[in-house]
Amino acid sequence: MAAPETFELLCQHAREAALLDSVAYLLEWDERTLMPHAAGPYRAEQFTLLSALAHQRQTDPRIGEWLQELSDSPLAADPHSDTGATIRELRRKYHKKTKLPQSLVEELARTAILGQQAWDDARRKNDFGSFRPLLEKTIDLKKQQAECLGYEECRYDALLDDYEPAETTSNVARVLAGLREELVPLVAEIAASKRRPKHELLTRRYPEEQQRVFGTEMGKRIGFDFNRGRLDVTVHPFCSTMGPHDCRITTRYHENQFPSAFFGILHEAGHGIYEQGLRPEQFGLPPGEAISLGIHESQSRMWENLVGRSRAFWEHSYPGAQRAFPEALGGVPLDDFYFAINDVRPSLIRVEADEATYNLHILVRFELEQALINDDLPVADLPGAWNEKYRGYLGIEPPDDTQGVLQDIHWSAGLVGYFATYSLGNLYAAQFFQTAQRQLGDLHAMFRRGEFAPLREWLRTNIHEHGRRYTAAQLVQRITGRPLGHADLMADLRGKFAPLYGL
């Protein structure tokens, strides 16, 4: 067969697999937002059937034959062209799907379910010991997975690759270590400062319906397209895409807590703007897919933190917020509000951490999971190692494992190699933002005028619409002219917090 025809068959097949996936995403979205509780078990059966159908398609041996045929074709010659990226990424995906023995895949799935149950139980009873055997099993299986997938430098590379394709442990470790060197002292300086925001402002009464209306309005303004998406309510917010014009974000409202829903909406809208910026005609193919979790997170963190927690953003938006919440904010000066939403304080729980300390929570996890996978740390020693790192990086220590090593679901679910992407997101975001600022002019001046389109369009043309034509590292180099580093993020953090805390 001629290469263009083979390529067409390959793409058609991939689009069909994406169709099945998209249906599964709708099932999941519905389960998490609306489904009657009693419907759970049947929903699980629906998932199982769809997964089986998707697995059949993804491991269809014809894919291997088509890829083989196309490997020397001119369509594959430029790895950054749409066709080249399609062939490269589908090959990567096919290999990932076919390299693991079915028995290992099933064992991983089973252990993830048991692991989450054991974790949930252990966390409630503050009993790491009862979770330990399953975590040991999980780590063991993840090592086997890494061995099956193969790696160049270290086992952890193979796991990281699931979330941050083509990234290496050594490179991430280098950047995060650089960040740590400067961030730990900055956080210590802030902790020692006598200045404190009036945190109480944010726990006044913010009626749910006004939160929804104001959050929706601001989501719209930064550019989430509600004609191609929705905002709904869930316990754990997320962003999910179930078609080229169907991206749905969620949040949860607490009447006595302003930041949670509002910054949650900006965060998920940031993910959504990325998804909506992908080329619809490439939907289901690599040039129409997001690059990595880290790059995805860079988009959500940018809108949440670099835009949404900037003073300029609120110079534009604060009058609207005061109109929406006259009771809570009517008499509150902008500066007090701005300081309150930028409250930095070392704390124990990652998901409640602020913009600065958040990265230290990630560092702890990134370093520990590397040690676990690379046989440098036995699971039995994990709680002690955890507490030691919290002391070292954040200057505080968990009183128990529930508030320590047992707080996150990730490891229990087999998600090892995932945590780093949260901090990579912050790092990418800062470096992209700095470049956008250099190229577009004063972004904060634009925010003050309510102009978010220039930044959004810059992100779309520089990042979104390329899909997976570049790896994350290639994209960063291409856009910013240098490899990922920690300098821009540190400059942002110090630039924001030094004046607030009088450092």
Add this chain to the structure above:
Amino acid sequence: MAAPETFELLCQHAREAALLDSVAYLLEWDERTLMPHAAGPYRAEQFTLLSALAHQRQTDPRIGEWLQELSDSPLAADPHSDTGATIRELRRKYHKKTKLPQSLVEELARTAILGQQAWDDARRKNDFGSFRPLLEKTIDLKKQQAECLGYEECRYDALLDDYEPAETTSNVARVLAGLREELVPLVAEIAASKRRPKHELLTRRYPEEQQRVFGTEMGKRIGFDFNRGRLDVTVHPFCSTMGPHDCRITTRYHENQFPSAFFGILHEAGHGIYEQGLRPEQFGLPPGEAISLGIHESQSRMWENLVGRSRAFWEHSYPGAQRAFPEALGGVPLDDFYFAINDVRPSLIRVEADEATYNLHILVRFELEQALINDDLPVADLPGAWNEKYRGYLGIEPPDDTQGVLQDIHWSAGLVGYFATYSLGNLYAAQFFQTAQRQLGDLHAMFRRGEFAPLREWLRTNIHEHGRRYTAAQLVQRITGRPLGHADLMADLRGKFAPLYGL
């Protein structure tokens, strides 16, 4: 293979097909309630893929072999046992799916899409002529479909069977003709009465949120289980089931119109209570499926009309309605409200018709579509025949075809044989209700005390939990001790409207 094993394979296969269907129902429900508008074309692709997968399964030749093997087995001996009904109904379904040539199925599907477009256009332009060629083609294809499926007495039997399995045209015609003989004069008497309800009461301001709360509360009270279902908003209300514990109903609210949403909720909740009354463990198999559209409609009409429009229901519910809508109903006596929700007047549009005249709208359609299918009426003569029947049965004549023969989507979509099930629903409901009343005692006295559980449980044990073990006719005979007739419905209508209109 031993019969029990074959039976197990057959059931497992049917349950898998039901799983795929249930996913398609979620896609459809989502499309009609929540999906962003721009997502339509991709949703159509998702449907197409699922339909293809479902079709593959439903026409799998192994089904024919299994059924063949089971035909003489003891499992099939009692046609009303769960196993016997399963074998009988799956055979019926398999034959229906495999008897039609693929080319005819595709032609029907294509013509339905074109037909609906042409109908939509013709209705807007009041131009029957532009729709005529597609309606001719549709009628021609439906005749071919009937010939392929086979029938005993007349072609129309084969089409009716799609909606009201095992029912015959001659039987339905007999019952509806009997109804017509008595209903036409009753409606004429009412039309001639000088008494008129104060219709304006129902077009006052009924705030949407209160409508939702009050409707939800009453839906709950009659027994729709919100732990296993939901109520949402759509343009065209419906009830859809996507799992044994996931039944969803919808309605639409008009602030200046009380009955539309409220009785819509009772109607759809009636459908939902039927679905929720089916045995969950039989989900996906005939003993866990509703019998027919007519029986389904009997459940919705019973709760909407025989319960919801009774004076006893409102003796219980009216104080709550007045609290929910103090502005609209605060000073309105119950009798005025009760008369207003039972306003009978001959009108042109079926979907807006009252409880009494509704059946005359159906008679017109039932008689005309029989004539079309049995070659007694050319499509060209349809508008004239339509208008003549409206004059004869309702005493009014459409001023144009938009308000006449072009008002319903059904024929344009290839739904021929469907209309009768609406009136069958009213007839079944009245006869069931009369029997329940005989067996349970004074149902209206119970409604006055807010007790709906006795009727609901009677419906569940007599109808719902049998699934498809009986045909509709068998069920009616079994429960009420006689075949379907028009006497109970006429008695209900005359019993309600004679005092209201002083006949």
